[in-house]
Amino acid sequence: MYVANDWQDYELIDTGSGDKLERWGDVILRRPDPQIIWPIANETGLWKNIHGHYHRSSSGGGQWDMKKPLPERWTVSYDHLKFHIRPTNFKHTGLFPEQAANWRWMMDKIADAKRPISVLNLFAYTGGASVAAASAGASVVHVDAAKGMVQWAKENLQLSGLGDRPVRFITDDVFKFVQREQRRGNRYDAIIMDPPSYGRGPGGEMWKLEQSLYPFLESCLSILSDKPLFFLINSYTTGISPTVLHNMLSMTVKKTYGGRISAGELGLPITASGLHLPCGILGRWEE
Numbered sequence: 001m002y003v004a005n006d007w008q009d010y011e012l013i014d015t016g017s018g019d020k021l022e023r024w025g026d027v028i029l030r031r032p033d034p035q036i037i038w039p040i041a042n043e044t045g046l047w048k049n050i051h052g053h054y055h056r057s058s059s060g061g062g063q064w065d066m067k068k069p070l071p072e073r074w075t076v077s078y079d080h081l082k083f084h085i086r087p088t089n090f091k092h093t094g095l096f097p098e099q100a101a102n103w104r105w106m107m108d109k110i111a112d113a114k115r116p117i118s119v120l121n122l123f124a125y126t127g128g129a130s131v132a133a134a135s136a137g138a139s140v141v142h143v144d145a146a147k148g149m150v151q152w153a154k155e156n157l158q159l160s161g162l163g164d165r166p167v168r169f170i171t172d173d174v175f176k177f178v179q180r181e182q183r184r185g186n187r188y189d190a191i192i193m194d195p196p197s198y199g200r201g202p203g204g205e206m207w208k209l210e211q212s213l214y215p216f217l218e219s220c221l222s223i224l225s226d227k228p229l230f231f232l233i234n235s236y237t238t239g240i241s242p243t244v245l246h247n248m249l250s251m252t253v254k255k256t257y258g259g260r261i262s263a264g265e266l267g268l269p270i271t272a273s274g275l276h277l278p279c280g281i282l283g284r285w286e287e
Contacts, residue, residue, distance in 0.1 A: 001264055001265045001267040001276060002101040002102070002105075002264055002265070002266050002267065002282065003101060003266075003267045003268065003269060003276055004097055004098045004104075004266070004267070004268055005268075006100070006104070007097060007100060008077070008078075009024070009025050009076035009077045010022070010023065010076060011023040011271055012097075012268045012269065012270050012271065013046055013270075013271050013272060014040070014041075014046070014047065014270065014271065014273070015033070015040075015270055015273070015277060016036060016040030016041060016043070017036070017038075017039055017040045018032050018034070018036050018037070019031065019032055019033065019036060020032075020033045020036060020277065021047055023046075024074070024076055024093060025074055025085070027051045027052075027070065027074065028050045029050065029052050029053075029054070029087070029093070030047070030050050030053040030054065031053075031054045031091050032054060032062070032091060033277070034238070035279075036277070041272070050068075051067060051068045051070055052067060052068075052070060052087055053065045054087070061089075061090070062091060063089075070087070072086065073085060073086035074086075075159065078097075078100050079104075080135060080160070081103070081128075081132060081160045082156070082160045082161075083095050083126070083128065083131075083156050084126075084156060084159060094126045094152060095126065095128060096128070096279070096280075097268060098266040098267060098279035099129065099266070101266055102129065102192075102232060102234070102266075102282065103128060103129060104132075105284070106119075106132055106133055106190070106192070106230065106232065107132050107133070107135065107136040108136075109229055109230050109286065110136035110138045110190075110229070111136050113229055116138075116139070117133075117137070117139070117190060117229055118138065118140075118141075118187075118188045118189050118190070118225070119133045119139070119140045119188060119190045119192065120140075120143070120181075120188040120190070120192070120223070121133070121140060121141070121142045121143065121192045121193075122143050122174045122177075122191065122192065122193040122194075122195075122220075123144060123174055123193055123194045123195050124143055124149075124150075124153060124192075124194075125144060125149050125153070125194065126149055126152040126153050126156060127142055127152070127153025127156050127157060129192050130142040130157070130167060131153075131157055131160050133190070133192075134157065134162050134166075135160065135162055135165075138190070139165075139167070140165075140166070140167045141167075141168045141170065142167060142168065142169050143170045143172055144171065145172065145173050145174065146171070147171045150169050150171045153169060154169050174193075175216065178216075178219055178223060179219070181223045182222050182223055186223060187223055187224060187225040187226075188223055188224060188225060189224075189225045189227070189229045190229045190230045190231065191220055191224065191228075191231050191232070192234075193220075193232070193233055194233075194234040194235075195207070195212075195213060195216070195233075195235065196209070197209050197236070197237040197238075209235070209237045209240070210240075213233075214251075217233070217248055217253075218252055221252055221253065221256060227287070228253075228257060228287060229286070229287055230285060230286045230287070231253045231286075232282065232284050232285075233248075233249070233282065233283045233284075234281070235282070236279075236280040240281060241281070242263035242264050242265060242281040242283065243263065245283025246261050246283055249261045249263075249283050249284075249285045253285045254285060257285075257287070258287075259285055259286055259287045261283065261285050261286075262284045263281070263282065263283040263284070264282065265278045265280070265281055265282075266278070266279045266280045266281065266282055
């Protein structure tokens with residue numbers, strides 16, 4: 001497991017009964033998590049003193065129950081990076097803290113390369129990986145289909161004091177963008193992707209990870225440079241093993257470029273129990 005264990009502004013305080021108790025800066029939130037199928041050991045203390053609780057609806061979705069006044073958004077720091085946090089209608093906060101394990105890895109890879117590195121971040125959300133890569137000295141192209149998420153990512157870059165870095169923010173369908181990059185002959189030294197389980201393209205094209213990920217991964221080979229640095233795939237799709245990502249990277253990127261692959265779970269340390277909460281999977285290829 002790749003554990004994001006060096007946060008100061010985020011803490012997974014406790015877990016149980018389908019919920020996680022988290023600290024985001026000074027704000028305490030209670031949110032559901034499908035992996036938490038054990039009971040709460042002791043529902044006292046901060047469990048009873050939260051700012052907000054997201055309740056799932058039996059018919060799907062859910063809503064926030066705010067117990068204390070909160071600003072519309074606030075800031076948390078990871079190392080020298082800064083991010084805006086805001087509770088959304090879909091239980092999320094705009095940041096996946098377990099991804100810090102990937103941020104640290106990619107910042108080290110880029111810094112150690114001792115050469116200019118161009119990074120393509122696909123399904124890039126609010127830009128955690130884009131900000132991390134830019135901070136390490138890479139040029140970045142950030143692509144997401146949601147205009148609001150791209151704007152949030154721009155604000156995170158500025159918030160981190162990196163507004164002058166070579167980052168292009170593009171609101172577009174990632175598949176169409178990759179096809180255009182192929183035609184343009186543009187190439188990247190590193191590709192990051194965090195594809196959804198399900199989705200639809202602008203023309204109604206259906207994306208289902210189990211059917212669509214491998215051909216999309218194949219298509220991305222043609223926009224890798226002659227000497228790529230890394231290729232990172234994240235997945236939150238239930239039921240997919242890290243070995244699946246390992247196999248896909250072996251059949252595509254490693255087959256073409258050699259190098260080595262690692263795969264496993266992402267996780268967060270639980271303060272109360274000393275255990276770890278699994279938070280998705282990753283597959284990494286590196287030169």
